[in-house]
Amino acid sequence: MTRSVKVHEYTEKRNAILDVAARYITTKGYEQMTTQDILEALQISRGAFYHYFESKQALLMALVERIGEQAEQLVLPIVSSREMAAQDKLLRVFAVLNQHKQENLDLVFAFMRVWYADENALFRQKLYLARVKRLAPWLSQIIQQGTEEGVFTTPYPDQAARMILSLLEDLGYTTVELLLAEESEHPDISRLVQLGEATADALERVLGMKPGCLRQSWSEDFSRWQALLA
Structure with missing residues (x-):
């Protein structure tokens, strides 16, 4: 063989x-x-x-890694595109990753319960660092292109990429806290939308984007999440 x-x-x-x-x-x-x-x-x-x-935890980590690899395969063609402008690339990356989550919603919610449990804090940190290592270089590449095109003004593309991932991680924390705390009741969708809008605003400031560009592009995604969670 x-x-x-x-x-x-x-x-x-x-x-x-x-x-x-x-x-x-x-x-x-x-x-x-x-x-x-x-x-x-x-x-x-x-x-x-x-x-x-x-171990069972090694199985879980491998499963999360596989999902990360699948997400990376969605991102790579966007990052490597020579025709697409940087801002369009960034918006497209967020859109495809968001759609990927929505298409695997049951698994996403199941992972939420495991991922954010207190006893899995070390495991969660390891996976977060692995995600930064995987995604930060691609985001940095887009940001660098954006500064050359004049749509982003940050002089620190590498650090900005890590800040973006940190902000998205915090959005994940706050979203899970809200959803799982109110799991037996109807989630406060307006609060979730507000959290998303606040994150979009922060990302725009980190990158030096024109205000409202990112939040406007996320509005359709907010609507989809509202329909899924209602």
């Missing part, structure tokens, strides 16, 4: 475990899901499972 065939088989089996884990996390919740659930669903041994993942 050639090396390429072995790699393909390994990837295929590993992805099969991740697919089942994603389904159970969505339907049962991460805490309620057990490795035994996965073994029974795939008819594999415990040894086979540990060949691919050393």
Whole structure:
């Protein structure tokens, strides 16, 4: 058996475990899901499972990493485009990532409950740093292009990229706090919209964009989230 065939088989089996884990996390919740659930669903041994993942948390991290890789594949064609202006690139990146979340809404909400649990603070920090490492260079590239085109005025593209990710992380925190605190009731959609608008305003200031450009482009996304969460 050639090396390429072995790699393909390994990837295929590993992805099969991740697919089942994603389904159970969505339907049962991460805490309620057990490795035994996965073994029974795939008819594999415990040894086979540990060949691919050393622990349940390693499985979760791999699943989040796979989602990150999928998101990166959506972003890369936008960043590398030679025809698209920088501001259009930035707006498009936000739009495709937002759409990706909306298309996987059940999994996103399931991850929220795990991601922001107090006992997973270290895990969350590791994933945040991994996300910065993955996305900051692409954002910095767009920002650098924008400064050359005169639509962004920040002289610090690398730092601005990290600030953007930090602001989006904070938006995630506050959104989860609001949604999970009011999970048994109707969420305060107007408050969520306000949080999004405040983040858009802060991002515009970090980049030195024309005021309102980002918030205006996000208005359609706000409307979609309102419909999904209502």
